[in-house]
Amino acid sequence: MQGNFCARARSTMWTLTPLWSTPGDRAENSKRVQLPNTRSRIHYGHSKTAISRGDSVMILKRCSDTLISGVRILQIFMLATIASGALAADTSEPVRITNGDWPPYLVAEPPHGVISRIVSSAFKAEGLSTEFGFFPWSRSFALAQKGTWDGSIAWSCNPNRLKDFYFSMPVFPATIVLFHRTNKPVDWDTLEDLSQYRIGTSQGYFYGNPFMEAVKSGMLKTETATSDTINFRKLLAGRIDAFPVDVVVGNEILRETFTEEERKRLTFDVKEVFVGDLHLMLSRQVPGNAALLKKFNHGLETIRRSGEMAHIIRTSLGFVPPQSSHPELAYTDASCREAILNGT
Template sequence: MAICRLFSWALVCFTALVFSAKGETLFLSSLNWPPYTGEQLKDGGASAAVVSAALKAKGHDLHVDYYPWSRTIRMVSREDAIYSGYFPEYYYPTDQYVFSASIGSSPLGLLERRLYPIKWSRIKDLNQYTLGVVRDYVNTIELDEMITSGVQHVEVVSSDEHNIRKVATGRVHGAVIDKYVYNYYIHQPHLVELKNKLDMNKQLLASKQLYIAFKNTPEGHRWREVFNDGLALIDPEQIVEEYLASMK
């Protein structure tokens, strides 16, 4: 009888151990922002490849749904949301989200017309130009403060691709865009004809880190800890470098 009880207790403990070790799935929302993220990209993009590798290192899986950027954020904030966060995001002050460790870097710069380069040394020098920015994108703190105060003239668009066309046709003097995002789009068949009209400004606005923005909830904090532990077991920079090299 005692042996039966001992066996039953061992079975319960084993079942509990297996259950606790069972992998889970992290649900995140994202956008089509190649080469970092994209529904049609291999592995979902370079950033998605990093996130997936970090989760796999801890025995978990990743599921990503892709939306326009404004909806990407909105879908996470809904009360019935299945998403624990969204990515990739630049850091910004917020009580709504907590940020993961960095999943990579983003060289943020200015797209300009080749014949009419933007001349600046300080961020305030940009006030003489009208810049294209994407709705709800975080840029840099200084630039966003100038936009909010009205001293920086901008035209707000729905996508980076739209900004590329506006710069090429002279509807804005320049546009804020990630260097790798521009390099991806400008080599697409429907935009490659614009390549000879455009350049990235030689001076970067910033080299910004990319993160997952987890919801500021117990579940969000739990996933952030799990993810950060997995991220420490891989080399995210190498994954991104190899991914970008494979696209050339």
């Protein structure tokens, strides 16, 4: 009955309190309504109920409060709906990942190299899409570090990087060896043996803690170039004696960029400078990246178990290299190992 009383009582009211006013405002406004205390008739159905105009004010006030409460509930519901829609839109946004040029692992042209394909597939298994941006390595790192992009691939973990990034479980193994000219072998067993050679390095690369410490201490004489390709050219020109690079990447660059005659002039030493794992790293500056890391690790394990990862590697490289003995992470720094296994 109240609904019909409300509808009919409104026809007798001369002043309405705004819906956006406070309860105190409504009480104050109700005092200002001056209506003559005469009789009026409000019809409900076939019966007739006589009430005064003063009574109609009280009825209408109750109706107004009910209407206000309903409107506010509706407003809250609409805001919640909009907010949930915004959250849904956020989950549909791609994960933005920076890359460097590092064929066959990372390639600017689609499908962007074997490691990029693995990362995309792992996110896809969790219902997420990816967007890749290709930059020089130093800028690729900086854009992710600042949180301008969500993260970057493919990096090995070290304590300095761990300050700025969450590191995923291993995505792909890396084996760093020394390339040199065939007519000038590099004779070494320890890093100290390399002190007699001019060693090229690539900007932004990590070659394992022992090598990096040897460079920092001045034991190794190094020259830094902006890319592995430039270092190969310097090696051919005799400007450096050797430089470390992933064995698969090094051979791919030689095959894609250099002539057969140039390739014959270069080779690599089978002793490893560094053996480790490459990871996706997600910026600590981006809210939600800790949860995103868990999703990625779950997706990575999903495609590993299903055989999709092995299929990607085989179709990209023609072979499947040995994978990390996860979860031991045998070649990872102890602080990194703990952070990676705990997702922190």
